[in-house]
Amino acid sequence: MCVALKNVGSHKIFMTTNTQNTGKFADLGIGQKLLTILTNKGFVTPTPIQHQVISGALEGKDVVGIAQTGTGKTLAFGIPMIQRLAQNGGQGLIVVPTRELALQVEASLSQIGGSLGLKTAIVIGGVSQHSQVRAIKRDPHVVIATPGRLVDLMDQGIYKLNNVNVITLDEADRMLDVGFLPQIKMILQTAPQEKQVMLFSATMPKAISSLASKFMRLPLRIEIAPQGTSSKNIEQEIFVITKSDKMRLLDSLLEKYKDDTTLIFSRTKHGAKRIARDIRHMGHTATEIHGNRSQPQRERALEGFTKGKYRVMVATDIAARGIDVKDITLVINFDLPDNCEDYVHRIGRTGRAGRSGKAISFVTPPEKADVRKIEQLIRKTLPVLDLPTLPPQRSKAPMEPRPEGSGVRRGRNSGNPSRDDAGGRNKGKSSSGSAYSGKGKRFSSGKRNGGFPQGSSRGKMSGGNRRRSGTR
Secondary structure (H helix, E strand, O other): OOOOOEEEOOEEEOEEEOOOOOOOHHHOOOOHHHHHHHHHOOOOOOOHHHHHHHHHHHOOOOEEEEOOOOOOHHHHHHHHHHHHHHHHOOEEEEEOOOHHHHHHHHHHHHHHHHHHOOOEEEEOOOOOOHHHHHHHHOOOOEEEEOHHHHHHHHHOOOOOOOOEEEEEEOOHHHHHHOOOHHHHHHHHHHOOOOOEEEEEEOOOOHHHHHHHHHHOOOOEEEEOOOOOOOOOOEEEEEEEOOHHHHHHHHHHHHHHOOOOOEEEEOOOHHHHHHHHHHHHHHOOOEEEEOOOOOHHHHHHHHHHHHOOOOOEEEEOHHHOOOOOOOOOOEEEEOOOOOOHHHHHHHHOOOOOOOOOEEEEEEEOHHHHHHHHHHHHHHOOOOOEOOOOOOOOOOOOOOOOOOOOOOOOOOOOOOOOOOOOOOOOOOOOOOOOOOOEOOOOOOOOOOHHHOOOOOOOOOOOOOOOOOOOOOOO
């Protein structure tokens, strides 16, 4: 379905496309060098969002993409960004709500752009700023950043947007949910007027529509699935239970689904820590990820969960979007989320790539009205199951020793691990903490065969193969 573009007063009506015929990457106008890399990596058939976005984005059109987490958005904006920067020079900027998503996006871009000589820098909180400053001074092709830390480095005069000609806002609704609208506006206002803007979001609240109207030029709007759509592969059910009995029910479910890789959501950071401690006391391997953990701790937790060291991970909504952990078969909402949209993102951690999954939510009697709102959003009724026979209340879990490296140093170059992403407190504030350096790549090929130049990214590529200085 396509709708013609029109201007109505000062507002824009977007072209909308939601066909599901995905074809092949070879049909989308991707350059041969990049297409060969995609094929060698096993990418042959694009997802619906990739199929609808890539061709228009390669032409330099602004894009508004409405799609859920796990639909392949990173390559949908990453492929056009890499190809356009390789052809035209300049710098790309990707703004995301969380540190984990920034690291994931960088890994995905490096996977397809590394052999072309793509250089990236990551700007996030929770680690030292020094390596990030060095990475920025090396003039990377793409900067991936969380909003607060990015604006902080802009305020310090370390990072300037003068050369940015492609901007992507990923998980835009999440960034606005936690108060980053002022930072997003500042970034878009500071960037050069002539730029391509791609915005991706699971929902389309009024604030995002206003952003698109003000900062984008007749964007192509792609809506892959209606807002609030959840995967058909996810079996959803709820238990109505008192708050005091939640842990006993969790004890029962973890024993019943003892072979499942399980992601549990808590509403608060302190709750996540307590739940993970109690699960370990039950005899299960468990870790947690939330805003009070330092960046190295969060990375170790995520790596351990991904590689199977931990069967259970307890998280706040910091992990509800953008965390790419395969084979999660069970999601448990120990607490319902603060807003209905986050329910969709939470359960979307399972049932991915055609696999089946299960999502179980604990609902206290006063929260029944919240369930009705969720049902209205997802347009289905959630079955209420009878409570199983609950095991006896366990003894209180003993206090655990503080993990090595958990101390938080204060100051500009250390940062507060609970700041500068969608899971931290101080939401929406400019962070004055640290940053993270992406992997510097040596350039290997020039413009004529689809790679990046051997010199500065400021300007079009040359065809030479000179090594770029200062990459070590």
